[in-house]
Amino acid sequence: MKLRNKVTIVTGGSQGIGLSIAELFAAEGAKVIVADIGDAPKTNAVIDFHALNVTDRPACKQFFDAVVDKYGKIDVLVNNAGITRDAMTRKMTDEQWDMVIDVNLNGLFNLTRYIGPHMQENKIGSIINISSIVGEGGNIGQSNYSATKAALIGLTKTWAKEFALKGAQVRVNAIAPGFILTDMVKTIPQEVQDKLAASVVLGKMGLPEDIAKASLFLASDDSAYITGHTLSVNGGLRM
Numbered sequence: 001m002k003l004r005n006k007v008t009i010v011t012g013g014s015q016g017i018g019l020s021i022a023e024l025f026a027a028e029g030a031k032v033i034v035a036d037i038g039d040a041p042k043t044n045a046v047i048d049f050h051a052l053n054v055t056d057r058p059a060c061k062q063f064f065d066a067v068v069d070k071y072g073k074i075d076v077l078v079n080n081a082g083i084t085r086d087a088m089t090r091k092m093t094d095e096q097w098d099m100v101i102d103v104n105l106n107g108l109f110n111l112t113r114y115i116g117p118h119m120q121e122n123k124i125g126s127i128i129n130i131s132s133i134v135g136e137g138g139n140i141g142q143s144n145y146s147a148t149k150a151a152l153i154g155l156t157k158t159w160a161k162e163f164a165l166k167g168a169q170v171r172v173n174a175i176a177p178g179f180i181l182t183d184m185v186k187t188i189p190q191e192v193q194d195k196l197a198a199s200v201v202l203g204k205m206g207l208p209e210d211i212a213k214a215s216l217f218l219a220s221d222d223s224a225y226i227t228g229h230t231l232s233v234n235g236g237l238r239m
Contacts (some may be wrong), residue, residue, distance in 0.1 A: 002220040011054055011111065012081030013047075013221040016182040018054040019128065021078055021209035021215045028216060030076065033067055035111075037081075044159050053105030054081050073122060076219045077115045079108045080130040082148070086141045090185055097144045104148035108155070114160055120168045127163070129156050129174040130211070136176050151174075153230050160228035171224050171227040174220045178234025179205040179206035201236025206217040 006026050012018040013034035019041050026032045026045035030105065030194040034041060049178050062189050067074060080106045085096035093175050120123025134142055135149025156174040163170035179185070179196050185205070186193075214233050232238065 001029035002216060002222065003076070006030045006075035007033070007067070007073055007076070007217070008076040008106045008219070009033045009067065009111070009115070010078040010080055011035045011052070011080075011107070014041045014049075014219045016161065017041065017177065017211045018078070018080040020212040021080065024209070024212040024216055025076070025219065027093045028220075029171045030219075031071060033071075035081075036065060042060060046071060048066045052100055057110050060110040061114060064111065065117075068106045068118065072085065074115050074118055076126045077112065077119075077129070078130065078215060078219070079109055079112065079152075081128070084142065084145050086145065086221065088141050089143045089155060092144065095098065100144035104145070105151055105184065107126060110114055112155075116163045116170070116172075119162045119170045120165065123168045123170075125163070126223075127159065127170070127172040128215050128218050129153075129172070130215075131156075131176045131230060133176050133232065133238055136230070136232065137238050149158075157228045169224075171218075171223070173223070174212050174229060174230040175211060175218070176204065176230050176232045176233070177211050178237040180211060181205045181207055199237065200234070201239075204235065206233060215233065 008030040010018050010022045013022040014036040022032050022034050023045045033048045037053045040049040053228045066194055085100050129152045131152045132149040134146045138146045153174055156172050160172040
């Protein structure tokens, strides 16, 4: 029960990595609030679901106020909400670029601008930003996505410095997943999956649970002296 009674927000927590994080945190005793534009997660875990579009700034403020009003505090924030709209740069539309920037980058800012200072006032908290291996090394056809995930790493370092001012024990870290076997990846032809797995040092793709366990470490007191760090969880794909 490493997160007993810790009030935790997970954005994009209705499926995939976000849902695995929410379920594990709930099992570890956290009071989990999932914020997602999609449907409520189909899970047995005790999770409080809120429909939220992270690009809607007024809605983000209302959501923050509602959580604090109900629970009195926010201990952990996992910024996981994100989308892809892939295309080669020469073919990428304004809509594809703007949509990914708005969700992956602006959406992350829209919540953290309230929750980070709230944690600072309470003198404690943990923020986890879900980046990507693409944010560390780039990828063909993902200029919009890689830009947001790289920016996220920069924000992690900046917020780690800002929110720790005046002696606050607020930690901000990032996780950069590699190839993770989510439901979306499972739709890729098996031969392509096999090639991806073969490119990984450990010879396999990761599971959403692998990212959830890394998130649990960064959310708990086990990582009390770690901040401003990007934890690569990629099976050795990029060293």
